[in-house]
Amino acid sequence: VSHVRAFAVFCRDLLVGDDWRTALGLVLALVATILLDQIGLRAWWLLPLVIALLLARSLRRSTRTAPTAPTSRIRAGHPRRPDATE
Amino acid sequence: VSTSLLFAAAFLACAVEMVEALTIVLAIGSVRGWRSPLLGVAAATAALAALVAALGPALRLLPIDMLRLVVGALLLTFGLQWLRKAILRASGYRPLRDETAAFRRGREQAAAAASAERAGLDWYAFTLAFKGVLLEGLEVAFIVISFSGGHGRLPLATAAAAAALVTVAGVGALVRGPLARVPENQLKLTVGLLLTSFGTFWAVEGAGVHWPGDELALLGLLAFLAAVTFAFVRLLRRERLSFHRLGVEV
Numbered sequence: 001v002s003h004v005r006a007f008a009v010f011c012r013d014l015l016v017g018d019d020w021r022t023a024l025g026l027v028l029a030l031v032a033t034i035l036l037d038q039i040g041l042r043a044w045w046l047l048p049l050v051i052a053l054l055l056a057r058s059l060r061r062s063t064r065t066a067p068t069a070p071t072s073r074i075r076a077g078h079p080r081r082p083d084a085t086e
Numbered sequence: 087v088s089t090s091l092l093f094a095a096a097f098l099a100c101a102v103e104m105v106e107a108l109t110i111v112l113a114i115g116s117v118r119g120w121r122s123p124l125l126g127v128a129a130a131t132a133a134l135a136a137l138v139a140a141l142g143p144a145l146r147l148l149p150i151d152m153l154r155l156v157v158g159a160l161l162l163t164f165g166l167q168w169l170r171k172a173i174l175r176a177s178g179y180r181p182l183r184d185e186t187a188a189f190r191r192g193r194e195q196a197a198a199a200a201s202a203e204r205a206g207l208d209w210y211a212f213t214l215a216f217k218g219v220l221l222e223g224l225e226v227a228f229i230v231i232s233f234s235g236g237h238g239r240l241p242l243a244t245a246a247a248a249a250a251l252v253t254v255a256g257v258g259a260l261v262r263g264p265l266a267r268v269p270e271n272q273l274k275l276t277v278g279l280l281l282t283s284f285g286t287f288w289a290v291e292g293a294g295v296h297w298p299g300d301e302l303a304l305l306g307l308l309a310f311l312a313a314v315t316f317a318f319v320r321l322l323r324r325e326r327l328s329f330h331r332l333g334v335e336v
Contacts, residue, residue, distance in 0.1 A: 014228065015160055017167040026162055030155070034293045044295050047286050048307060051166065052314045058170055059318055063179050063325075 019061070025054045088284075088301050089242065091308070092233055095280035096246035099229050102273040103222040104254040109185050109264040110218035113192025114211045116262075122208035126215030131251075134223045138230050138244060145235040155292025157235035158285045164228065165281025172275035173315060177322035182271055185264035229281065237288075279315060283307045 016023045029050035036043035107127075115123045145153060174180040202209045226247050234240035257265060287304050290297065297303035 014225070015163055017163070019167075019170070022166060022170075023163045026159065026166075030159055030289055030293055033290060033295060037293060037295050042295055044290050044297050044303075047290055048310055051162075051282065051286065051311070055166065055170060055173075055314065055318065058166075059173060059322065062170070062174055063322060 019058050021061075022054045022058045025050060088237065088304055089239070091280060091304060092237060092239055092284070093242060093246045095277060095284065096226075096229060096233060096243040097250045098273050099277045099281070100226045100247040100250035101254055102268075102270055102277065103226050104251055105185065105265045105268050105270060106183070106188075107219045107222040108254055108258040109188050110192055111215050112258065112262070112264060113189050114196045114214050117193050117196040118208055118211040122211035123215035125207065126212040127219050129212075130216045130219035130223060133220060134227050137227050138234075138240075141231050142234040142240040142244075145231065146238060148235075151292050151294065153235045153292070154288040157232050158287070158289030158292050160285070161229075161232045161281055162285030162289055164225075164232075165278050165283075165285050167278075168274055169278030169282055169311075169315060172271055172278050173318050173322065175271045176275060176319045178326050179322060185266040185268075185270075189264040189266075233284075237284075275315065279308060279311050282311055286311075 026047075029047050033043050033046050036046065111123050111127055145157075171180065175182050196211070196214070199210050230240070230243040230247050233243035254265070283304055286307055287297065299306070
């Protein structure tokens with residue numbers, strides 16, 4: 001059972017990651033694209049727009065709690081710090 | 087167009103994951119000897135090849151539109167994760183991965199671990215190398231299988247991944263150290279953009295909607311997503327600098 005659970009957690013992390021709201025938003029946008037197509041509207045533009053909005057929301061959520069890198073390196077355009085998390 | 091982009095995505099994704107796997111294997115091998123970790127690498131590579139060989143052709147048995155919808159959606163959520171993390175690293179909100187530090191930590195852990203030799207094999211070294219390559223390689227396998235489902239180009243994606251594997255392993259064997267100079271985050275940003283573009287393209291096609299300009303729309307998508315990405319990186323970088331000037335820790 002623990003192996004099955006570990007595999008399920010791995011699959012969730014691989015596909016959904018740590019932001020389920022973005023994954024849900026993408027599914028809803030795809031459903032909307034299909035529905036709009038069925039009423040005769042070619043909504044190829046919808047998904048790219050939703051991606052930009054979802055990415056902005058997701059980045060906003062992440063930056064509220066994110067750890068920091070040294071400012072001097074950011075000024076130089078190379079924010080670098082030893083990575084202890086990955 | 088899509089063939090070149092597909093090859094680039096598979097090659098770069100595999101290269102960046104294999105750079106991380108190489109650091110693990112080099113750290114173990116340089117401390118505990120090379121035989122066991124190299125056997126671990128061979129076993130993990132064989133397992134990944136078997137996974138791709140089993141799932142890749144099987145996907146082609148499914149209806150193409152349904153397949154593109156599902157594979158596109160999965161690739162899209164997967165690619166957006168790469169993109170989001172790469173933007174956070176590029177803007178300084180997340181630390182960059184440091185291969186030299188990871189190599190040092192790996193060596194320390196390998197030296198501290200007790201010997202576990204059975205049947206002429208150091209099982210600690212074997213298991214660590216196997217897990218390292220397998221876990222890094224599973225993401226590559228997922229990408230290759232997705233490309234097979236979305237575009238029917240399993241041989242091309244497999245060849246790109248194999249070329250990256252050989253390149254990274256060859257450079258690693260020459261350098262005998264972690265490939266710290268590889269611009270990992272720029273590569274991850276590029277891969278994230280490519281995967282998100284392919285995912286969007288296939289998901290919309292799978293939904294039954296045709297893109298204007300057919301495959302050329304991929305380039306338009308890539309340009310749009312690249313512009314959005316670089317705008318976010320600049321905005322977040324500027325925001326962090328202004329916070330620092332005000333003395334606010336974010």
